[in-house]
Amino acid sequence: MIDIIIGFLATIGVMFIFLAAVGFIRMPDTYLRMCVTTKASTLGSGLILLSAAVFFGENGVISRVIAIILFLFLTVPVGAHLIARVSYFIGVQLWKGTIMDELKGKYDKQSHELHSERELKK
Amino acid sequence: MKSSIFLNNVLLMLMWVILTGDSTFANFTFGFLLSFVILRIITVNREDTKYFRLVPRVIAFILFFIYELVLANLQAAYFVIVSHKNLKPGIVGVPLDAKSDIEITFLTNLVSLTPGTLSIDVSNDRKVLYVYSMHIKDRDQFVKNIKNGFEKRILNITR
Numbered sequence: 083m084i085d086i087i088i089g090f091l092a093t094i095g096v097m098f099i100f101l102a103a104v105g106f107i108r109m110p111d112t113y114l115r116m117c118v119t120t121k122a123s124t125l126g127s128g129l130i131l132l133s134a135a136v137f138f139g140e141n142g143v144i145s146r147v148i149a150i151i152l153f154l155f156l157t158v159p160v161g162a163h164l165i166a167r168v169s170y171f172i173g174v175q176l177w178k179g180t181i182m183d184e185l186k187g188k189y190d191k192q193s194h195e196l197h198s199e200r201e202l203k204k
Numbered sequence: 205m206k207s208s209i210f211l212n213n214v215l216l217m218l219m220w221v222i223l224t225g226d227s228t229f230a231n232f233t234f235g236f237l238l239s240f241v242i243l244r245i246i247t248v249n250r251e252d253t254k255y256f257r258l259v260p261r262v263i264a265f266i267l268f269f270i271y272e273l274v275l276a277n278l279q280a281a282y283f284v285i286v287s288h289k290n291l292k293p294g295i296v297g298v299p300l301d302a303k304s305d306i307e308i309t310f311l312t313n314l315v316s317l318t319p320g321t322l323s324i325d326v327s328n329d330r331k332v333l334y335v336y337s338m339h340i341k342d343r344d345q346f347v348k349n350i351k352n353g354f355e356k357r358i359l360n361i362t363r
Contacts, residue, residue, distance in 0.1 A: 098277060105284035113322065114293060117338045118280055121319030125277050144229050159316030159323075166324045166336060181340060182294035 088133045095129030098122045111177040112169045120162040124154055209247070209255045213239050258361065265357050272318050272353070280319040283338065294340050295324065297332045298347050301355060308333070310358050315350065 105118030128151050135147040176183060216239030221227055224235075244256050283291060302308050312323040312333060320338040327334075340346050 098281070101281045101284050105280070108284060113336050114291070114338060117320055117322050117336070118284060121273075121317060122277055122280060124317065125273055125319075141228055148229075155317060156313070159313040162316050163312065163323055163325075166322050170324055176295075177293060179289075179291060180294050181292045182296065182343065184295050184297040184334065186295075 084136065088137050091129050091133035091136065095126045095133065098126035098129070102126065110179075112174050113166060114177060116162055116166055120158055124158050127154060209243060213243055216242065261357075261361055265361060268353075268357065269314065269317075276318040276320050280338065291338055292340050293336070293338050294343075295334055295336050296340065296343060296346060297334055298350050300326070300331060300333050301351070302359060303330065304362070307358055307362050310362075311355055314354050314358075321350075 099122065102119045102122035105122065106115050109115045109118055131147045131150055135144045138144075213236065217232065217235040220235035220238060221231055224231060240256075240259060247256070300308065300311075302311055308326060308330065312326065315321050315323045315333070315335055322336040324334045324336055326332070335350065337346060
């Protein structure tokens with residue numbers, strides 16, 4: 083029974099990481115790639131870590147697994163946010179199928195300020 | 205008062221773990237829940253009851269978040285496998301009700317963690333959060349989803 087759980091968790095986790103890798107190649111622009119890779123890999127590595135916790139079943143391993151998952155969930159979005167912000171800032175093009183861009187023209191290129199309304203037009 | 209009840213709760217949990225002499229993770233959780241129930245029963249003061257509403261909300265929030273995470277991952281997986289031609293990505297400005305640092309940090313982190321959405325930046329006056337989304341069917345519906353889903357639940361916990 084426990085073997086089935088371990089196998090199930092590890093397989094699903096590896097599948098998600100594999101899909102993230104495929105998505106990294108297939109997606110057309112930076113932002114879509116960020117969307118696919120960073121998040122799928124958090125769930126994927128989380129599931130693999132969980133399967134490791136079930137496999138060992140010791141206190142030390144379980145608490146460390148929980149700590150690792152917690153820190154992954156804390157740090158990954160910060161990195162993703164910074165990469166996305168910088169790539170928007172240096173003018174990485176959005177994919178041609180993008181339907182709306184409400185951020186356009188709201189950055190002040192000199193002071194790095196971001197306005198909520200269209201104050202820049204004055 | 206909230207924090208003192210929490211400390212009591214932790215203290216009772218530690219007592220439970222020491223007395224049972226079984227320091228596994230499951231026993232810690234069980235001790236916490238047991239002492240939570242005991243504190244809930246013995247507290248008569250009405251002002252302290254906020255804590256007892258808080259803990260179920262936090263647990264419900266974690267479950268809700270896991271559900272969203274899995275759902276959004278499956279959606280992202282679908283687009284990776286099938287095709288990205290039907291995707292409708294875009295950047296949407298979501299008006300913020302969250303005001304303090306911790307609320308905004310939580311919200312942006314959670315939005316980034318669910319696949320398909322990526323928080324890009326918060327405006328300097330803290331009124332708008334700019335979110336990049338993989339697939340926007342309807343702009344108003346998307347904004348409503350974020351506001352009623354994550355933001356409302358976070359504000360329920362922090363306020």
